[in-house]
Amino acid sequence: xxxxxxxxxxxxxxxxxxxxxxxxxxxxxxxxxxxxxxxxxxxxxxxxxxxxxxxxxxxxxxxxxxxxxxxxxxxxxxxxxxxxxxxxxxxxxxxxxxxxxxxxxxxxxxxxxxxxxxxxxxxxxxxxxxxxxxxxxxxxxxxxxxxxxxxxxxxxxxxxxxxxxxxxxxxxxxxxxxxxxxxxxxxxxxxxxxxxxxxxxxxxxxxxxxxxxxxxxxxxxxxxxxxxxxxxxxxxxxxxxxxxxxxxxxxxxxxxxxxxxxxxxxxxxxxxxxxxxxxxxxxxxxxxxxxxxxxxxxxxxxxxxxxxxxxxxxxxxxxxxxxxxxxxxxxxxxxxxxxxxxxxxxxxxxxxxxxxxxxxxxxxxxxxxxxxxxxxxxx
Numbered sequence: 049x050x051x052x053x054x055x056x057x058x059x060x061x062x063x064x065x066x067x068x069x070x071x072x073x074x075x076x077x078x079x080x081x082x083x084x085x086x087x088x089x090x091x092x093x094x095x096x097x098x099x100x101x102x103x104x105x106x107x108x109x110x111x112x113x114x115x116x117x118x119x120x121x122x123x124x125x126x127x128x129x130x131x132x133x134x135x136x137x138x139x140x141x142x143x144x145x146x147x148x149x150x151x152x153x154x155x156x157x158x159x160x161x162x163x164x165x166x167x168x169x170x171x172x173x174x175x176x177x178x179x180x181x182x183x184x185x186x187x188x189x190x191x192x193x194x195x196x197x198x199x200x201x202x203x204x205x206x207x208x209x210x211x212x213x214x215x216x217x218x219x220x221x222x223x224x225x226x227x228x229x230x231x232x233x234x235x236x237x238x239x240x241x242x243x244x245x246x247x248x249x250x251x252x253x254x255x256x257x258x259x260x261x262x263x264x265x266x267x268x269x270x271x272x273x274x275x276x277x278x279x280x281x282x283x284x285x286x287x288x289x290x291x292x293x294x295x296x297x298x299x300x301x302x303x304x305x306x307x308x309x310x311x312x313x314x315x316x317x318x319x320x321x322x323x324x325x326x327x328x329x330x331x332x333x334x335x336x337x338x339x340x341x342x343x344x345x346x347x348x349x350x351x352x353x354x355x356x357x358x359x360x361x362x363x364x365x366x367x368x369x370x371x372x373x374x375x376x377x378x379x380x381x382x383x384x385x386x387x388x389x390x391x392x393x394x395x396x397x398x399x400x401x402x403x404x405x406x407x408x409x410x411x412x413x414x415x416x417x418x419x420x421x422x423x424x425x426x427x
Contacts, residue, residue: 061103068099068136075132076123083131091128098123099136105143110156113140117160121167138190145194146201153194157187232341233269237262239309239344261308295329296321296355299336303353306340312350313340319357328413331389332364335397338386339366339409349406361395362413370405386411 076087076095086092098119101112116136123130141160145153164183169176244258294302303313324332336353343351349369356363386409390397395413402408 057106058103061105064105064139065100065102065136068102068139069096071132071135072096072099072130075130077129077131079127079129081129081131087128090126091123094119094123094126094128095130098134102136102139105140106147109140109143109147110152113137113144113156113160116140117163121163124164124167125170133186138186141187141190142194142197145191146197148198150195153191157191161187232337233265233272235341235344236265236305236309237269240265243310261305265305293326293330294333295326296324296332298333299353299355302333302337302340306344306351309344311340311344311348313353314350315353315355317355317357321357322415324362324413325416328362328393328416331393331395332362332411332413334389335386335409335411336364336366342407342409343368346407360415362415363410364413365408365410367402367408368406370407 072095073092075083076091077083077085078087078091081087087095098116101115101119105112116134117140120134120137123134137160141157144156161183165180168179240258240261244255244262247254247258300315303315306313332355340351340353343349343366351366351368354363354365354367356365386397386399390411390413393413395411397412398408398410400408
């Protein structure tokens with residue numbers, strides 16, 4: 049039963065209204081009466097009806113409190129008393145303090161206290177000072193408890209929102225990773241498959257080499273995809289079982305795969321190499337991978353990969369000598385992904401044709417302000 053009420057808040061509020069009506073019926077008496085002395089029928093009716101607005105307390109908290117206060121004022125103003133207190137007003141006031149803004153809750157609470165004082169005094173109270181003090185203390189207690197619930201619920205809501213944003217950012221990162229991995233490896237496989245088919249009979253050795261490249265590229269692609277997709281499932285393996293993210297040290301292997309696909313790639317390094325954080329290394333690697341994949345798909349000409357370690361920044365450039373005339377799509381997933389990766393680490397990326405022919409991708413990444421530790425395998 050408690051689980052059902054938590055899952056259906058409107059049903060829970062309806063049950064609460066019925067319980068409140070029964071509670072106030074038991075305590076309702078005429079003025080000067082004692083507990084157990086039943087009030088006149090009108091008093092019993094008002095005692096029960098004054099709890100019914102609780103059924104709408106979550107949807108209309110302020111309206112529910114106003115209705116409870118008005119019915120309570122009528123109850124007291126006609127000379128009736130509740131020996132057990134007005135549970136409906138207490139619950140409605142708590143709801144307002146737990147769900148509404150501070151100024152709204154304070155305003156309606158002050159109006160409720162004023163209405164209570166007016167109705168109590170008009171009903172010839174036995175102890176007006178004691179009743180007023182009790183009402184004031186009760187209102188303060190309800191406000192404190194309700195406000196604590198308000199603050200806690202908003203903190204939980206903020207934490208949930210931050211968690212949702214983190215999940216969304218992680219999904220975008222994974223989408224970029226999947227695009228980079230699939231696009232690069234499938235391009236290599238496509239080129240090698242076409243080569244093997246073309247020379248299958250005239251040059252069996254070349255065809256066999258192309259098929260070996262396809263086998264190795266497929267295995268590597270599946271390995272990377274498995275590693276990426278594993279973060280979408282609950283961890284089932286020790287962190288040491290996963291391969292580290294690729295970085296600057298893997299650029300030679302990347303260039304070798306492109307060479308095997310038939311595109312000459314020259315790799316050169318200038319300046320004094322330095323260790324960068326894993327995130328920046330992955331950014332540089334993925335930009336180089338996407339740029340070389342575009343050379344493989346669109347240019348089909350020799351390419352150059354240059355890594356320059358400057359005094360304050362790393363500059364990575366991929367250029368080609370030109371080939372098929374292709375207009376790049378600036379809104380394409382690959383180009384957008386490269387720009388987002390660069391922006392994430394405070395870098396910039398320049399993408400466009402170069403003179404007299406060819407295409408260039410130049411990534412500039414500033415070094416971190418403090419020394420970075422050695423790259424660690426992802427946990």
